[in-house]
Amino acid sequence: DAGVIQSPRHEVTEMGQEVTLRCKPISGHNSLFWYRQTMMRGLELLIYFNNNVPIDDSGMPEDRFSAKMPNASFSTLKIQPSEPRDSAVYFCASSLTSGPSTDTQYFGPGTRLTVL
């Protein structure tokens, strides 16, 4: 199993530009999570999907952030326009959820975003 795949691994962009981060969950997993990690705030859950449907987006910082999951094997997190304070490592994770029960979340390698 390839695990959770994220791209790009590193992204450097200028303030005001649009940034799109991509994630491919583990095959067969039906829940997908986007996290942000910074020194100041640690790991924060931004949004999660179950069966491609956004369930909880209360962690999304503001309207500049949006996430989609068009199918079971692909998700994107978009920041438009980007700002320097968005600089962080963004992790995608996936798990198998069966009814009300949830299983272990497995993390991807992350995308290190730097906004200049």
Next chain:
Amino acid sequence: AQSVSQHNHHVILSEAASLELGCNYSYGGTVNLFWYVQYPGQHLQLLLKYFSGDPLVKGIKGFEAEFIKSKFSFNLRKPSVQWSDTAEYFCAVLPSRGNNRLAFGKGNQVVVIP
């Protein structure tokens, strides 16, 4: 909402020393508990987990953790650390049923000196 506390954010110790990292959580219901490890420059990897059964859980690389329900704790231990254990360790709590929100502690930065 559940919350997770990890104390002693920075831990420095010598090889062969014993390690114990504390984790306390606040949540009234049944929980699943995890320890993740993040080696320098890498992603989070699962170290061990507790869902039910024996409260003493064995994980990879000689780590173990003990769930004490009465204390709402899930402390991580390793009897003898190695230089390669230098990493950041995160405790996480997930309600067994419900909202699917995994709550992380702030992490413990562990440095093992050769």
